[in-house]
Amino acid sequence: MNQAGLPVDDTLGAEGKKQAQEIDRVLSQPRFAAVREEFRDWKKQHGRGAAWYSPLGVTDLRNMAKKVNREALYVFIYGPGSEVMHTSNYGHHVAFNSGRITFRSIRHPKDFSNTVRLTATIALGIFMKMLREYREGECPRFGQKYVEKWRNAFMGIPQLKINEKDLGV
Numbered sequence: 001m002n003q004a005g006l007p008v009d010d011t012l013g014a015e016g017k018k019q020a021q022e023i024d025r026v027l028s029q030p031r032f033a034a035v036r037e038e039f040r041d042w043k044k045q046h047g048r049g050a051a052w053y054s055p056l057g058v059t060d061l062r063n064m065a066k067k068v069n070r071e072a073l074y075v076f077i078y079g080p081g082s083e084v085m086h087t088s089n090y091g092h093h094v095a096f097n098s099g100r101i102t103f104r105s106i107r108h109p110k111d112f113s114n115t116v117r118l119t120a121t122i123a124l125g126i127f128m129k130m131l132r133e134y135r136e137g138e139c140p141r142f143g144q145k146y147v148e149k150w151r152n153a154f155m156g157i158p159q160l161k162i163n164e165k166d167l168g169v
Contacts (some may be wrong), residue, residue, distance in 0.1 A: 073122070113157050120154060 027036060058064040065074035083089040095102040104110060124146075131139050 077118075077122075109160050110162055113159050116157050117154070 026032075058067060061078065062071065062074055065071045080092075083092060093104050095104070128139065128142070131142055
């Protein structure tokens with residue numbers, strides 16, 4: 001923790017408690033009462049805390065994606081990720097080429113560069129949508145900052161060269 005610049009004493013715990021109190025103070029405001037009550041009712045009924053999205057009528061992430069008109073993005077991102085994590089498609093882990101078999105671990109860095117770009121693109125899109133909704137006047141400045149400071153780094157994410165071990169068959 002010291003190497004990361006974080007104190008080893010009780011400073012972080014005290015700061016965390018202070019932040020939790022502030023969050024509780026904000027959430028106790030009357031305008032949040034209905035949502036707070038829905039969460040409490042859910043907990044009483046199910047004996048556990050609810051997923052953050054469920055008291056508002058969404059039962060799963062695909063349903064949430066549909067409600068915000070992002071089902072295609074859900075399918076594009078979640079589908080392949082789920083296949084990799086649950087090994088329902090061996091094509092992500094095993095490749096057959098010219099009499100050779102190549103095995104890849106679940107955390108293989110082969111598509112790292114593309115994953116970083118995709119994630120950053122989605123994050124920038126969400127951020128821009130929030131700016132347009134809540135701080136529209138800052139959109140041109142954000143676009144300018146992106147061109148001046150971030151575009152070269154974003155476009156210059158290096159491609160990884162992987163030294164794979166092949167096994168002959």
